[in-house]
Amino acid sequence: LKETLENMEVEIVNIDYDEIKVNEFFRICDEIKNETEFEKAPSKLCEWCEYKLYCEGGETYMLLPENKRRDIKIDENPDMWIYADSYVGKSTFVDKFPNLLFLNTDGNTDNTTSPVVKIADEVTFEGRLKKVKMAWEVFLDVITELERKDNTFERVCIDLIEDLYEHCRLYMYKKLGIDHEQDAGFGKGWDMVRTEFLSAIKRLKNLGYQVIYISKEINTEITLKNGNKITTIKPNINEKIANVLAGTVDLTVRAFMDGDERYLLLEKNENIFGGGRFNFKVPRIKLDKDEFIKALKDAQESVMTAEDTEVLNTEETAIMKRRSRK
Template sequence: MLPKSKTKPKAHLNDLTALVYGPSKIGKSTWCSHAENALFLATEPGLNALEVFEAPITCWDDLLQACAEIAEGKHDFKTIVIDTVDNAYRMCADYVCKKFKIEHESDLGYGKGYALINNEFQRVLNKLAFLPYGLILISHSHERDIETRTGKHTRIVPTLPDKARKLVTGLVDLILFCDLDMKTGDDGKPIYQRVMRTKPSPNYDAGDRTGRLPEMIPLDFPTFLKAFNQTAAGSAVSAARTKSEPATTAKPQTKE
């Protein structure tokens, strides 16, 4: 049971778990549709313009059934996309309420219903994340007022309830915020480019545990994949060179 050697960093994108979030219609689903052998677990309409493998998910039981079939491995999919994880969480809440025959999660007493929902939600996401496939969770974004010791400021975050959002952001390897970057053109007029932001900021949630990505990258999957793979290849070459170089021994200092 206990390991005999250290695990190596995951080299491929379809070994990782990512949260992709941003405003509606910015291109999140389109970006995810280019992931390798992607299967969409579609919890809401919105894929009509895309040619993708889609499993409609209308309730939590549907999601559990899809997860069971994915875990069996009798398919060619390499990336699982939950679009959106926000709706999946609401389905989980409905499932728990129905199971305990209550109208609302607060009916089970202080905090108990919410804890049951979050536990079930985390259980299923963890199971998916441990499977040998990439996992991408899509969410929308909204602005929240954040209280700090220095005052109040606005921060853009995924549209999940606080505890569910913390579960998701703690689980994933990548938090990718889809946004519009504004520059001024030669004529003085603003030019907008759709981008992904990958590094933490006081103004939005983002993060990259791999350390491979630039702070901002165009919202274009081939460009993203090229940057991700180039950095991985460069790290591998650097490690190989370091391993092959002979160790140097410092000469002992002599006293004058």
Template sequence: MNLILPEDKPVKPRPEPRNFFIYGATMSGKSYFSSFFPHPLSLNTDGNADQGTTPSVQIRNVRGTDGRLEVSAIEMLDSVVTQLQAGQTTFQTVIVDVIDDICVMIEDAICINAGVQALSDIPYGKGYALFNTILQRFVINLKALPMNVIYVSREISVTDESTGSTQLKPSLKTKYYNIVNGNCDLVIHTQKFGTETYTREVTDRRAAYKPENITNKRVRQLLESCRNMFPVNTK
């Protein structure tokens, strides 16, 4: 490999969000919204892929009659990433739906292979170290793809006992959320009011994006439907 260093001069930044974290309550429109991104592939865990039109791969741990893993979720994820890295597909978006379940499946696969009930049962913290390595590798490999990447998560209500105020947060454990969100450009919260009213709001961002930063027309239109995405005077 012949690595060529860039010229020693400033470069023009190209701020364009490609990695998204979308969270919300059940049936608040997370998967539906994600399905409109260009040429999506869903890595599905909750068994509802047949209810939509998005091509999907069902991610799960497959166990044999003896209880041992025949195919692990880790192997499935590695296979998907390898095929996408080869660049022989027409997919332009990867949807991880839902990332919470993916984390549980990775943990289960490690525990089954080690013959233990929990990661804490693996001596010297090796279980946790292995989990973090696998999750980080998965997230970093997805980020390196020339594609949109969407992580879907559920929602929990957290109440401050001292003030009584309630805050809606992603249900993904904080330590896992930090790994995933640390590689995302936008965080979008979906909500449903009544039976027909759906809203989407950007709650965190890597940069102050402008409409002209979004080169794909469909992605730009989708993001324009999210409150707090662009400054009002640039819409």
């Protein structure tokens, strides 16, 4: 459409005044104003109407849910963040999950088989004119396409999340005409970059796909006041962004190697960034999809449905009544 319009010119055409058409327009306006019943008039334009399901299908939407407890189900597809050193097998582990779409930033896709979209700058030439579509714009276009739900993907993996954040920074630098966040003054640059990045991540999260982040790790040595030194391990991304991202997933875990074996750390450690909403029974497992799913199920074995809870409460009430009679 853009290419077609570029070769066209705006032409100004004089239209003769027609009093009949003007009167007809005002007549229609009066009819609309005085009308009390509007009959349905389906057309091809209905395909683009956000109220199509309501108008044609009779679907209604409540602002408030029914006052009824929901069943808690075992979650085998939690949103997660996995990080590790290079060559541990982060991407290969995630690649084992079915119906997965990789959003890759580093070009390392030789060891994975899932469909992939490369998040990188796209450079095109029109004659001598160079045009660059920034990587962040590519990512936003992917989200827009996923919003259509015209696909069979169930999971979306961002590999690597820190690279995506850097792409967002560069995009905002260009948009704001600055070379660094500090150039915007009074923390404005940092805030605008963070808002742009997290808003896009929330858009992706709201689509209903299982979302997986992949990161590389960094080790930092900290010297305490007493002279002792400790090593902290965390994802290679801004700490404030990391804390917010951790809140958008159900589980943050670290993969590592011990000799020739690869493991996934499940237990919480104050010196290692991670945690989650699951009470795992084992401190670590092998970096294997099946073992991971088994560990998830074992961690949620105490989950009860709303019906189970209601039965339990009824039994407890009956016991209390019997005791009070005695």
